[in-house]
Amino acid sequence: MSMLSALAHAEAMETMTAVPLTAFRHHRLSDRPLVIIPLTMAGEAGAPLAAMVGTAKRDMTLLVVPQPRNRDQRFAFAADLGRIVMDYINSHRQDRRGEGERSRYTDVPQILVPNHGGIKALADLGRMCRFRSTSGPYAVPDVVPEFGMWLTFLVDTAEMAGTSMLLPLTAMLTEHWATGQSALEDQNLASLMAWIAPPAGVSVQQALDEAENPDVCPPAGPATSPEFDNRDLAPAIKRFDTAHALGDPHTLAAAQRELTDLIAQQIKPTWRMIWTAISLLRPVPEAPQTTRRLDRDCRLFTNYSDYRDAGGLPQRKRDTAIGAAQRLSQLERALADFEADMAFDDPFVLADRRSGGEAFAGTVAETEPDRIAITAKNTRVPRPRATVRTSDPLRLAPGTKLVSPSMPAGHKAVIVSVLPEDDATLVTVEVTAGMGRARTPKPGTVPVLDQHIAYLPDPGWRPKPNFPDSDRTPWTHSATPDGPDDSGVPEDAAAEEWGH
Numbered sequence: 001m002s003m004l005s006a007l008a009h010a011e012a013m014e015t016m017t018a019v020p021l022t023a024f025r026h027h028r029l030s031d032r033p034l035v036i037i038p039l040t041m042a043g044e045a046g047a048p049l050a051a052m053v054g055t056a057k058r059d060m061t062l063l064v065v066p067q068p069r070n071r072d073q074r075f076a077f078a079a080d081l082g083r084i085v086m087d088y089i090n091s092h093r094q095d096r097r098g099e100g101e102r103s104r105y106t107d108v109p110q111i112l113v114p115n116h117g118g119i120k121a122l123a124d125l126g127r128m129c130r131f132r133s134t135s136g137p138y139a140v141p142d143v144v145p146e147f148g149m150w151l152t153f154l155v156d157t158a159e160m161a162g163t164s165m166l167l168p169l170t171a172m173l174t175e176h177w178a179t180g181q182s183a184l185e186d187q188n189l190a191s192l193m194a195w196i197a198p199p200a201g202v203s204v205q206q207a208l209d210e211a212e213n214p215d216v217c218p219p220a221g222p223a224t225s226p227e228f229d230n231r232d233l234a235p236a237i238k239r240f241d242t243a244h245a246l247g248d249p250h251t252l253a254a255a256q257r258e259l260t261d262l263i264a265q266q267i268k269p270t271w272r273m274i275w276t277a278i279s280l281l282r283p284v285p286e287a288p289q290t291t292r293r294l295d296r297d298c299r300l301f302t303n304y305s306d307y308r309d310a311g312g313l314p315q316r317k318r319d320t321a322i323g324a325a326q327r328l329s330q331l332e333r334a335l336a337d338f339e340a341d342m343a344f345d346d347p348f349v350l351a352d353r354r355s356g357g358e359a360f361a362g363t364v365a366e367t368e369p370d371r372i373a374i375t376a377k378n379t380r381v382p383r384p385r386a387t388v389r390t391s392d393p394l395r396l397a398p399g400t401k402l403v404s405p406s407m408p409a410g411h412k413a414v415i416v417s418v419l420p421e422d423d424a425t426l427v428t429v430e431v432t433a434g435m436g437r438a439r440t441p442k443p444g445t446v447p448v449l450d451q452h453i454a455y456l457p458d459p460g461w462r463p464k465p466n467f468p469d470s471d472r473t474p475w476t477h478s479a480t481p482d483g484p485d486d487s488g489v490p491e492d493a494a495a496e497e498w499g500h
Contacts, residue, residue, distance in 0.1 A: 003355040004348075005178065013180030016204045018196040021178050023348045024287035026341070028164040028294055029172075029278070030110035034088045035060075036081075037114055037270055038121040039263065041068050042223045046124055048077055049224070050263045053084050057275040062267065064260050066240045075140045078129050082147030085111075089150055093305055108165050108294070108301040111154060112278070114189045114220035114270055115170045119158055121222035122166070126151030130314040145314065152315045153304050159331060162293045162338035165301065169277050176284060189220040193273055197280055220270040228266060236262050287345040293338075321473050329465050336459040343456050344405045350454060354392045360427060361406075361454035362390030364447045372439075382435055385416065386447040387428045388455070394418060394425050402429060402455040408445055410434035412458060429455065 008019045032055050039050040047068035054060030061084060065077045088109055095106045113119055129148025132140045158166040174186045179195040186192050194207030202210075210216045214225035224233060236259045243255040319327060342349045343359060353359040366387040373383035402413045411434035419426045435441035447453050468474070 002352050004352045008178035009180060012178050012195065016180065016195075018177040018179050020176060021348060021352075022176050022342070022346050023285070024346050025172070025176060025281060025284040026287045026290065026338075026346070027162070027167060027172055027175070028110070028286065028290050028297075029281055030164075033110045033112045033278070034085065035112050035271070035274055036085075036118070036122070037220070037267055037274070038118055038125070038222050039224060039267060040121055040124075040222045042226055042229050044068065046128060048074060048121070048125060050267065051077075051081055052267045052271050053081065055088070057272070060271060062260065062264055064256075064263050066256050066259055067237060067244070071138075074128075075132070075144060078125065078144050078147065079141040081125075082129070082141075082143040086143060086147055086150065092301070096302075104295075104298045104302045105305065106298065108297045109154075110164055111166045112274065113166070113168055114274060115187050116168045117187070117222045118220075119155060119166065119168055122151050123155040126155060127317070146308070149308065149314050150304075156315070157297075157300055161331070161335040162341070163297055163300075163334075164290075164294070165297055169274055172281055173277060176281070189270065189273060189277070190217045193277060197276065218266040218269055220273070221267075224266060232262055287342070289341040289345055293341070320470065322467050322470055325465075325467055333459075333462070340403070340456065340459045344403060347405075350405065350456065353456060354454075357393040357395035359454065359456035360388070360390045360392040360394050360396070360425075361452065362388040362392070362424075362427070364449055364451045364453060365389045365426065367447060367449055369441070369446050369448075380439070382431075382439060382441050384431045384435075384441060384446045385428055386431070386453075387426050388447075388453060389421070389424050389426055391424050394427065396427075396457065401432075401458040401460055403458040404453060404455050406451075406453045407447070408434060411445060413455065427455075 005021065008021055012019045034053065034055050037052045038048065041047045041049050048065055049068050050062065050064045052060050052062050063077055063080050065073050067073055092107050092109045093105060096103060097106055098104050111122075113122065126148045129140075129144045130152055132138075132145050132148070134140060134142050134145065154166040157163050170187055170189055170192055173192050173196060174183075177196050179186060179192065181191060181195070188211060190211035191208055194204055194211050198204050198207035214227055218228065219225050236255070240252070240255040240259055243251040246252075316323070343353050344350075350359055350361075354361060364386050368385040371382070371384050372380050375381055396415060396418070398415050398417055400415045402415065404411050404413065411431070413429040413431050416428040416430050417426075419428075429447075431441075431446055435445045
């Protein structure tokens with residue numbers, strides 16, 4: 001945690017009010033997100049209990065598994081949920097623009113869950129569904145494996161920084177607001193909302209006390225509270241099992257209705273809370289470069305959609321060594337780009353990075369606007385220099401490539417030297433791009449005396465790492481788990497999915 005983040009959390013604790021951490025919302029918020037609240041049995045992550053799903057506060061569907069340990073009921077639940085989710089996904093597979101390799105869908109689905117546990121529950125559900133057969137003695141409806149493969153795709157993309165196709169709402173809230181509680185406590189949606197927007201006439205402390213009481217504020221999932229399980233859920237499931245064994249349709253319908261009403265009481269408070277949180281996030285201005293990240297999401301969505309249309313295989317149970325290395329490289333790159341984009345767009349985030357020495361801002365003390373350099377090809381090119389006096393702590397070494405939110409788009413520079421001066425630091429930078437094609441830089445593209453300017457490291461472009469072919473994997477990484485389900489997606493298809 002940086003100095004400014006720590007101060008924001010301390011201020012929140014002192015004032016008992018959430019403090020904004022950013023000036024912008026750095027994740028896209030769809031006009032029509034699909035909200036899913038999954039519930040599982042406590043202690044049995046692979047046994048789905050229920051889900052509430054919908055695209056509007058007053059348009060929701062509650063699906064319940066009366067006996068989560070019953071295989072047929074689990075897959076009937078998966079089929080019902082899969083039809084709703086696939087209809088939503090397919091509604092974004094209508095408008096496509098561009099030709100050839102540049103052809104893209106113009107929008108992507110967005111699924112919101114209450115917290116990171118919701119993503120884990122969807123990951124378990126996707127793994128349960130994607131390998132199932134639609135024929136034979138244990139056949140499942142056709143939608144089940146398709147739903148499982150798309151869920152797995154969405155869960156995989158959720159690990160990529162900056163993506164917005166599957167998001168936990170707690171992550172969006174904590175990205176913008178600092179609270180006076182720990183990061184672990186921030187995963188409780190009710191506690192988080194108590195800091196940000198407590199109910200009218202209720203203090204933050206009262207709201208926090210209610211958030212910790214499962215009888216007043218049931219957990220947002222994925223597991224229900226043990227007290228509810230022992231006191232209410234287990235007896236209701238037992239009554240359903242008894243009615244099912246007796247075979248009386250009236251008794252069975254009454255037992256199922258009782259169970260549905262019981263779970264509805266547990267899940268509806270979270271449903272209302274999620275839409276309240278969405279209404280709080282929607283007025284927050286969207287960061288400028290969110291549009292560029294949406295383009296990346298559209299590319300990923302289009303690539304996987306085309307892969308599925310071509311009859312692509314389910315994702316592997318476990319990554320191979322090559323696939324894991326490719327995926328890790330993609331995730332690292334996405335994180336570096338997202339952090340740089342946030343600092344470039346948002347003065348609050350930039351100030352946060354300045355406090356840790358990862359960026360700097362100051363006043364231009366000296367300039368060499370007409371400086372010319374000779375390249376290795378004996379070509380004269382403009383290379384103006386400017387010396388910035390900054391009081392920020394600095395941990396950037398000479399040779400670091402920079403971008404500046406204070407200058408026109410395309411402006412790039414490199415640190416030439418860093419020299420201490422009393423209580424300040426003199427940083428000399430050389431402008432390398434963004435000056436136009438003429439030998440004389442365009443007005444406004446070069447720092448001038450007394451100008452206040454900020455710089456941060458440029459993540460820049462870097463080539464795709466070269467990985468060995470699958471048949472040349474080093475022996476230390478070549479062990480292949482046994483089992484027919486591990487064949488999965490071939491390496492080239494996985495690489496295509498992630499945009500290689």
